[in-house]
Amino acid sequence: METKQYPQPPDWQRDFPYRQEEARLVTRREFSRMLCLISAAMVTGSGYVAIRSFWKGKSEPAGRFPVCGVSELPAGGTRSFLLPGSNTPYILIHLENGQFKAYEQKCTHLSCAVFYKAGTGKIECPCHNGWFDANTGEVVQGPPPRPLPALEVVVESGQVYVNGPA
Amino acid sequence: MSNFRRAQDQAHPNKVSTLTLAIIVVQILLITLQIWLLYSGLNNTLEHNQDVAIPALIASFFLFLACCGLLYFLPGRKR
Known part of the structure; x- marks a missing residue:
């Protein structure tokens, strides 16, 4: 029996599929976890600022x-x-x-x-x-x-x- | 014995959806506060005012813990 080959859908159709099962959406659960990662990044940034505020690096010219x-x-x-x-x-x-x-x-x-x-x-x-x-x-x-x-x-x-x- | 998770699993999908959205909104609010803390700490450090950076870091850390803690209340996956 001959199987019919369907052509690959074009890129735009793969990016915007109209069938639910073809959609590669970010779930709200994943989004929530990503927010936690962003929150961790904020803590890291604040930590860096705190370290730099007490870090005496290259001295400024005096005199x-x-x-x-x-x-x-x-x-x-x-x-x-x-x-x-x-x-x-x-x-x-x-x-x-x-x-x-x-x-x-x-x-x-x-x-x-x-x-x-x-x-x-x-x-x-x-x-x-x-x-x-x-x-x-x-x-x-x-x-x-x-x-x-x-x-x-x-x-x-x-x-x-x-x-x-x- | 019943717990919140069992009640959550039995709740109407609309309620579960509302809860998920509420958790995400609270997380976004917490991150907004963290951005403000980072901005304040940075500006004060550049102004040679060292008193802000450490409290900002501590507050930011607790907000991060709260953000992660909220994940516990996310409704479970539908099986």
């Missing part, structure tokens, strides 16, 4: 570092710089009121580079329209969850110095 001369940076001007032994970019800002401020140049949201918008007293993160107060580093608007980490600035004999974060 006083010269950045530039006072006359080199006009009011409203900025200068990016790196501290020796660190890859973290910083930005020195000469505010219109004469003060010098130094902040990490990474947005606290997703680490985009931030820029001082001259004349506004605000630092802008162009990626997601985040804004920081240039006087304090506090978040003014947008998604950043934390203020910008600041460095202490010292002006001495016509030279601008910053103190390392350590």
Whole structure:
């Protein structure tokens, strides 16, 4: 007796079968177990954060570092710089009121580079329209969850110095 | 002796279905809390505030235990 060969159903039909027994659905029981796995992943993440909060890894640079001369940076001007032994970019800002401020140049949201918008007293993160107060580093608007980490600035004999974060 | 499992097995399928869904909803709520704890712990750690990470970890662990404990109340398979 000759058996009739049916062709293989196309891919789309295998992905969206109309017969119950052909369906390879995730049952609610399996979904519930998967939720437990996600929950375990959250505990692992929290554990990692807890360990990192007490872990003293690579030390931050300490001491006083010269950045530039006072006359080199006009009011409203900025200068990016790196501290020796660190890859973290910083930005020195000469505010219109004469003060010098130094902040990490990474947005606290997703680490985009931030820029001082001259004349506004605000630092802008162009990626997601985040804004920081240039006087304090506090978040003014947008998604950043934390203020910008600041460095202490010292002006001495016509030279601008910053103190390392350590 | 009767127990909750026997009663559960004899319950109407609609009730069993409601119970399953309720357990899944509670698990999702617990995971939402865990996400919030992870986010808070991370932000506080990055702000050099170490007081949050350990309590967040402990709370997250207990929520995980609760999430696993709920599996016990999932209705049994239909034989």
